Each structure stands twice: as structure tokens, then as C-alpha cells.
Amino acid sequence: xxxxxxxxxxxxxxxxxxxxxxxxxxxxxxxxxxxxxxxxxxxxxxxxxxxxxxxxxxxxxxxxxxxxxxxxxxxxxxxxxxxxxxxxxxxxxxxxxxxxxxxxxxxxxxxxxxxxxxxxxxxxxxxxxxxxxxxxxxxxxxxxxxxxxxxxxxxxxxxxxxxxxxxxxxxxxxxxxxxxxxxxxxxxxxxxxxxxxxxxxxxxxxxxxxxxxxxxxxxxxxxxxxxxxxxxxxxxxxxxxxxxxxxxxxxxxxxxxxxxxxxxxxxxxxxxxxxxxxxxxxxxxxxxxxxxxxxxxxxxxxxxxx
Amino acid sequence: xxxxxxxxxxxxxxxxxxxxxxxxxxxxxxxxxxxxxxxxxxxxxxxxxxxxxxxxxxxxxxxxxxxxxxxxxxxxxxxxxxxxxxxxxxxxxxxxxxxxxxxxxxxxxxxxxxxxxxxxxxxxxxxxxxxxxxxxxxxxxxxxxxxxxxxxxxxxxxxxxxxxxxxxxxxxxxxxxxxxxxxxxxxxxxxxxxxxxxxxxxxxxxxxxxxxxxxxxxxxxxxxxxxxxxxxxxxxxxxxxxxxxxxxxxxxxxxxxxxxxxxxxxxxxxxxxxxxxxxxxxxxxxxxxxxxxxxxxxxxxx
Numbered sequence: 001x002x003x004x005x006x007x008x009x010x011x012x013x014x015x016x017x018x019x020x021x022x023x024x025x026x027x028x029x030x031x032x033x034x035x036x037x038x039x040x041x042x043x044x045x046x047x048x049x050x051x052x053x054x055x056x057x058x059x060x061x062x063x064x065x066x067x068x069x070x071x072x073x074x075x076x077x078x079x080x081x082x083x084x085x086x087x088x089x090x091x092x093x094x095x096x097x098x099x100x101x102x103x104x105x106x107x108x109x110x111x112x113x114x115x116x117x118x119x120x121x122x123x124x125x126x127x128x129x130x131x132x133x134x135x136x137x138x139x140x141x142x143x144x145x146x147x148x149x150x151x152x153x154x155x156x157x158x159x160x161x162x163x164x165x166x167x168x169x170x171x172x173x174x175x176x177x178x179x180x181x182x183x184x185x186x187x188x189x190x191x192x193x194x195x196x197x198x199x200x201x202x203x204x205x206x207x208x209x210x211x212x213x214x215x216x217x218x219x220x221x222x223x224x225x226x227x228x229x230x231x232x233x234x235x236x237x238x239x240x241x242x243x244x245x246x247x248x249x250x251x252x253x254x255x256x257x258x259x260x261x262x263x264x265x266x267x268x269x270x271x272x273x274x275x276x277x278x279x280x281x282x283x284x285x286x287x288x289x290x291x292x293x294x295x296x297x298x299x300x301x302x303x304x305x306x
Numbered sequence: 307x308x309x310x311x312x313x314x315x316x317x318x319x320x321x322x323x324x325x326x327x328x329x330x331x332x333x334x335x336x337x338x339x340x341x342x343x344x345x346x347x348x349x350x351x352x353x354x355x356x357x358x359x360x361x362x363x364x365x366x367x368x369x370x371x372x373x374x375x376x377x378x379x380x381x382x383x384x385x386x387x388x389x390x391x392x393x394x395x396x397x398x399x400x401x402x403x404x405x406x407x408x409x410x411x412x413x414x415x416x417x418x419x420x421x422x423x424x425x426x427x428x429x430x431x432x433x434x435x436x437x438x439x440x441x442x443x444x445x446x447x448x449x450x451x452x453x454x455x456x457x458x459x460x461x462x463x464x465x466x467x468x469x470x471x472x473x474x475x476x477x478x479x480x481x482x483x484x485x486x487x488x489x490x491x492x493x494x495x496x497x498x499x500x501x502x503x504x505x506x507x508x509x510x511x512x513x514x515x516x517x518x519x520x521x522x523x524x525x526x527x528x529x530x531x532x533x534x535x536x537x538x539x540x541x542x543x544x545x546x547x548x549x550x551x552x553x554x555x556x557x558x559x560x561x562x563x564x565x566x567x568x569x570x571x572x573x574x575x576x577x578x579x580x581x582x583x584x585x586x587x588x589x590x591x592x593x594x595x596x597x598x599x600x601x602x603x604x605x606x607x608x
Contacts, residue, residue: 005511015403026433029440092329097314100314110333114340117340120541120585125342238430257431272439276435279436286429298423
């Protein structure tokens with residue numbers, strides 16, 4: 001760096017290697033376990049030389065855990081959340097920053113406040129909401145005694161029950177996680193740094209707001225969008241509590257939750273080779289996304305928290 | 307400067323309906339899945355209901371009084387604080403250590419980053435499964451090492467403290483890469499001239515690290531402290547659910563896990579809602595502290 005310190009440099013690299021090894025060890029160890037047959041994986045201590053049973057274990061894990069269905073579900077959920085969040089918050093931020101209207105401040109303030117409410121702190125009421133999304137309308141309906149009014153008008157007994165359940169559906173997995181104050185906030189911050197001249201020029205040329213959005217603002221936001229795609233895909237794919245609550249049908253479960261069934265319990269055969277093989281398969285999609293889009297991801301992660 | 311919420315572009319559009327249309331999706335989702343449930347939760351926390359939610363009675367602060375006189379809840383608060391502080395301490399110190407090494411090894415920064423960044427993408431639950439195997443009392447290699455070399459009677463299925471160590475390891479491991487990325491960015495933002503000036507004045511590498519790098523990283527450090535604690539509070543549900551399920555004997559039953567246990571397994575709706583409200587207040591407090599004390603100080607040069 002500044003001066004020559006050969007011994008310290010050597011130690012630096014040695015410790016760095018050690019650090020990387022510590023971080024990588026759980027994966028390497030799981031990978032070795034996933035290549036061994038049952039009798040070797042349950043030997044104490046487990047051999048550290050990879051075996052040749054990798055494909056066998058993976059196939060077994062794939063069919064036993066129904067991983068095809070579950071990974072598909074996870075990817076649908078993650079993509080839906082990513083796409084939904086980015087669309088909703090981008091046009092929302094556009095509205096807040098580029099238009100002057102009466103409820104602008106209230107709209108932004110009320111979105112901003114949700115920054116503090118992760119799904120984990122409002123589990124039960126959000127679940128009840130998902131079980132019947134129309135329940136607020138029902139409450140309003142009952143509060144206004146509209147049953148009685150309609151009965152009086154039609155001279156018949158009338159009662160209205162509104163029910164639309166999101167349980168065990170992709171909508172239910174995706175929609176409640178789509179609202180995101182962080183994304184809206186990020187786009188707002190970014191839009192505020194876009195030069196004023198661009199909008200002035202667009203207006204002089206007679207561009208409509210949506211043309212300005214499509215032709216100028218959207219292309220300028222590409223880096224931000226790329227970073228958010230990574231962050232939100234990982235977030236969506238790795239969700240645990242929400243899918244656990246909303247899905248009961250095994251065909252709708254996500255992969256991360258399905259893994260629970262493959263962990264050997266006290267009385268089972270200790271088939272850790274299969275459980276870990278499945279775990280490695282399930283973690284693959286988000287890991288690949290992060291590795292391939294690393295450059296945008298690191299930039300976005302740091303920007304996002306500023 | 308204009309107030310925070312009122313900021314707008316000097317050059318903006320005028321339209322009667324378009325801005326409302328654009329904010330509508332966000333407004334609908336926010337109202338349906340944030341505000342309505344939050345209000346419902348607050349109302350529910352003042353009610354005493356039967357397990358099926360058919361009958362309920364207004365009981366003022368009964369649920370809260372019950373909650374704070376319940377030794378299990380007080381124990382859960384303690385557990386949560388121990389767990390999140392331990393997780394933050396382990397992952398921050400490991401992240402700082404690796405970042406300090408990587409920052410010196412200028413040759414291979416990109417490669418090192420690639421090799422360290424991916425645990426961020428691993429689901430907490432999967433991290434839990436891997437550590438469950440590594441620390442398994444009869445098969446886990448780390449557990450065997452601990453037993454043979456340190457002579458510890460390691461058994462997370464029986465001993466609460468061992469189970470706590472296990473979930474701390476699984477949670478901290480995943481978070482090291484996040485901390486590493488931020489420390490690395492913080493270190494690279496430190497002006498080289500500062501380091502060189504100190505070197506000319508005769509300060510060695512260690513002295514420079516402790517007297518220049520570490521103080522200049524303090525905003526990053528505080529920020530990561532907050533983020534790691536939030537992570538340990540709210541995002542480790544998957545780890546606890548796969549690894550210990552709150553056991554043995556409630557020794558890893560953190561606040562968030564207890565809301566789930568009491569609400570969905572125990573069907574005690576009033577208590578679970580009161581717990582949610584307490585958590586909400588807690589996270590509002592954390593966010594406030596973060597904005598009040600951390601956001602202001604984020605400056606590297608000056």
C-alpha cells in the first residue's frame with residue numbers, strides 16, 4: 001500500500017483466505033455431504049472427500065420434495081414481487097415528484113410511514129385481511145346499515161356478504177408484499193437529482209407526461225432498476241413467514257418452506273445428503289442472480305441505504 | 307430548503323387526474339395491507355376474544371398488563387436482545403475483519419468480493435439447515451470438534467444456551483457479506499491522501515487502521531449496528547422455525563417468533579395483537595433513532 005511490508009502482506013492474504021474459507025465452509029461442507037451415500041454421510045466424522053452420489057441424491061431430493069413445483073412457485077412469487085414493487089413504486093414516485101396536486105404531501109407521508117412496518121409485526125391482521133380482502137368494504141357496508149336500506153327499497157330481506165380470499169393463490173403470495181416504501185423512496189431520491197432542464201425541454205417540445213416518463217425518465221433509471229431487481233428478487237424468493245401463513249396446499253408452497261419436510265428428525269433415517277442436496281438446489285436461483293448482476297447489486301445496495 | 311415531504315421538481319406537469327391515477331396502485335396496496343391491518347391489530351389488542359374470533363369483549367389494557375406480567379414474555383424480550391446483540395457483534399466484527407484484509411489486498415478485490423457476496427442471497431432458512439447439520443450433536447463436524455477439543459457437552463436439542471449459539475451462528479453467517487460490502491465501500495471512500503500523510507508522519511499500518519480507518523468508519527458502524535439488529539429481530543424467523551422452533555423450553559423464542567406461536571399456534575388473538583403493537587412501537591423507535599442519530603453523521607471527508 002504505502003510502504004513495503006512483506007510479512008504483513010503475507011499475513012493479510014493468509015487471513016483473507018481463512019476468512020473466505022470460513023464464509024464458504026458451510027456451503028463446501030454441504031456440497032460434499034450431498035455427494036455421499038447415506039452410510040457415509042452418517043459416519044462420524046463425515047469424510048471430506050466428495051463421493052459420486054451427487055446426481056442420485058439430487059434426483060431423490062427433486063422428486064421427494066416436489067422441488068420442480070416449489071421452485072417454480074418461488075420464482076413466480078419472487079418475479080411478481082419484483083415486477084410489482086418496481087412498477088408500483090416507480091409510477092408512484094413519478095406522481096409525487098413531477099406533479100403538483102392537493103394530496104401530494106399526504107400521499108408521500110403515508111407511504112413513507114410504512115417504512116416502519118415489516119410484515120412480521122402485523123402478522124395476524126394482515127393474514128385476516130388476505131383471508132378476505134373485501135372485509136373493509138363489508139365493515140363500511142355494515143356501518144352504513146346498507147342491508148336495511150336495500151331491504152327497505154326492495155321490500156325483501158337482503159344481506160350482503162363480501163368474500164374474496166387470497167389464501168393459497170399467487171395473488172395472495174405476491175400482493176401484500178408489493179407495497180414498498182423503500183423502493184418509492186429510492187426512486188423519489190433519484191428523480192429529484194434528474195436535471196430540471198430535461199423536463200423543461202420535454203415540455204417545450206410538447207411531450208405529454210407519460211411520453212416524458214417513457215422516453216426520458218425510464219431509460220435514465222435503468223441502473224437503479226437493475227439494482228432493485230436483484231435486491232427485490234432475493235427478498236421475494238427468500239420470504240418465509242408470509243408464504244408459511246398464506247399457503248396450506250403443498251402445490252402452492254414455496255421451495256424455502258418445503259425444505260423443512262426434508263430435514264431428518266430424531267426418529268428418521270439421517271438422510272442429510274438428500275436434505276442438503278435439496279437446500280443447495282433451492283438456493284441456486286437467487287445466488288445466480290446476485291453473482292451475475294453483482295456490479296449493479298453492490299451499487300444499488302449502498303445507494304438504497306443512503 | 308423546502309420541507310422533506312414537499313420536495314418537488316421546479317419544472318413539473320399539470321394534470322387533473324393523471325397524478326391520482328399514478329399513485330392509486332401504491333395507495334390501494336398500502337391502505338389494504340398496511341394501514342387497515344395495523345388499525346385492526348390495534349383494535350384487537352384491546353379485545354379479549356375466544357379462539358375462533360366469534361365473540362369478543364373490550365377489555366382496555368388487559369392484554370398489555372397480562373403480557374408484561376408474563377415471565378415468559380419478559381424472558382422472550384431478554385432472549386431477543388441477547389440474540390440480536392450477539393448476531394450483530396459476530397457478523398459486524400467478522401465483516402470488518404475481512405473487509406480490512408480485502409482492502410489491503412488490492413490485487414484481487416473483485417474476485418474476493420465475488421467469493422464473499424453470495425451468502426447474502428441464501429435464504430435465512432437454508433442457512434439454518436446448513437448450520438443445523440454442522441452443529442448436529444451426533445453428525446455435525448463442528449459439534450464433534452467442539453466436543454473433542456474443547457470437552458464441551460454440546461447438545462442444542464437439550465441445552466438452551468447451545469441452541470442460542472446455533473441460531474446466532476446461522477444468522478450471523480448470512481449477514482457477514484452485507485457488512486463486508488458496506489465496510490469495503492466505507493474504506494474505499496477514505497481519501498488516500500489521509501493515509502499517506504499519516505504514513506509519512508511515521509504511523510504504521512496498525513496505528514493507521516485504529517486511528518484513521520476505524521474512526522472514519524464510525525457512521526458505517528452505527529448504521530450497520532441498526533441494520534443488523536433489525537435483521538436479527540425481524541428476518542430471522544425462518545432460521546428459528548427450521549432450526550429450533552423456539553425451543554428447547556422456549557430458550558430461543560424471540561419476540562417475532564412468539565407472535566406467530568401465540569397467534570397462529572396458540573390462537574390467543576388478543577395477546578398476539580398486543581405483542582404486534584409492542585413490536586411496531588419498538589421498530590418505530592429504532593427507525594426514529596436511526597434517522598435522528600445515524601443519518602446526520604454520514605460524511606467521510608471534511
